[in-house]
Amino acid sequence: MNQIQQETEKKMKSCIKNFLASINKLRTDRASPDLLKDLSIEYYGKKTFLGNVSNITVEDSHTLKINTFDKNINKDVEKSIIRSNLGLNPISHGDIIRVPIPLLTEERRNDLIKILYKQAENSKICIRMIRKDSNKLINVSLKDKNISKNEKNKYKNEIQVLTDMYILEIDRLKKIKENSLFSL
Template identity: 70%
Template sequence: MENIKKDTRMNMEKCIKNFSILINKLRTDRASPDLIKDLSIEYYGKKILLHNISNIIVEDSRTLRINTFDKNTNKEIEKAIMNSNLGLNPISVGGIIRVPIPPLTEERRKNLIKILYQKSEKSKICIRMVRKNSNNIIKNLIKNKSIGKNEEKKYINEIQILTDFYIKEIDNLKKIKEKSLFHI
């Protein structure tokens, strides 16, 4: 039973980690390498993540600077940033690409909040699926008569407590991100 709880906790933490990664990509008014580091770039016929072929540096609170390892990729990087639906327009000067972060409009903020809520719901569904899988394992144990009815109720309750905890964690992360999106 401890292994089931341990696996459940580990899988729910993966859902939280993935949610955290997703919301870090939602743009606020501050420059962050997380905004663009996972963009796919065409690199000699292969798709490669931007952070694997460059250094992304926060130049100031509203500008990212990209120093590429291979200057021949600058055009591809600029194209990927413009096509990313992030509302960013890179500027190439010399061998350096600068990405100014424009201030968010009210409409864009509302759109980002919608996206945030959608991502939080998907993450909650992920956690509920982990709960469902754990409960199915417990129900199989009762079918095989490995555990009794009282143990089943106890373990299902413990799994539900974990579920509630991780769903609250998603809500807390969502509130923090929502506050940062509306911070001017």
């Protein structure tokens, strides 16, 4: 049973980590390479991340500079940035692609908040699915007579405590990001 609990906690921590990574991609007013490094692009017929085929640097507080290792993919990189729904328009300057980061409008800020809430809800669903899977394993242990009914209830309560804790963590992280989007 401890193994089930440890595995459950490990998976829930992974959900939190993925949520944090996804909300860090929601841009604020500052240019950050994290905004584009995990952008998926087509590279000779295979999907890869932009950060794997280029150097992404901050040129100034409102501009990212992309220097691809293979200049033949620059047009594909531009198309991927435009299609990314980040509201960015890349500009080619020879071998370099510059991506100006526009100031957030109130409308875009509200769109980002909606995306944030959707990502938070998806992460909560992930946590609940992990709880559901763990509870199934506990029920199987009871059915196989490896644990008693009292132990089943105890373990399910412990899983529920973990679930509640990680859902509160998602809410806390969501609130921090929401505040940072509104304070700009």
